[in-house]
Amino acid sequence: MATTVFEAVADPTRRAILERLRGEGALSLSDLARPFRMSRQAVTKHLDTLRESGLVRVRRVGRQRVHELESAPLREIDDWLAPYAAAWDRRLERLRDHLEREDS
């Protein structure tokens, strides 16, 4: 069964991998694995899960394979959250501030 994007982000290590890819762009497996206290094999398993969910894609750059973030599937979580957000409305406030700064 394919991994859903909800399952993919449930694990803290997978969220940390996504954050590194967001901050640093394309990374090889060695570069990705370096800060984690786990085997390359364990990191590879998490990367497979992230690829299954569509959040990470692999690209060939010369002789290297690099991993890139694909953030679009996260929209599914954002859309799921939207009706709940009405109850707390902080999101709305934050974006209202953002739009006001844009207009000025």
Add this chain to the structure above:
Amino acid sequence: MATTVFEAVADPTRRAILERLRGEGALSLSDLARPFRMSRQAVTKHLDTLRESGLVRVRRVGRQRVHELESAPLREIDDWLAPYAAAWDRRLERLRDHLEREDS
């Protein structure tokens, strides 16, 4: 170890329970379990996980125990998503439309 809110919403049945509580308000275990093709025991286990994450609270109403949605912990997911949202900006468009309707 306490269940994180990310783990709590990773499961489709738990998301379905949250959606029922959002739509229908406080529900007893029997009312909650009815539409699901699973034992009361399985539903109870999912409810325990949701309570651990803070997304569901139990209240006594007379002799009944009812389950209620507590949506505030979902902010943690919303906050985590925010920096990724820059890449797709649909959220911004949706809220811009919302604010324009409010102003008119």
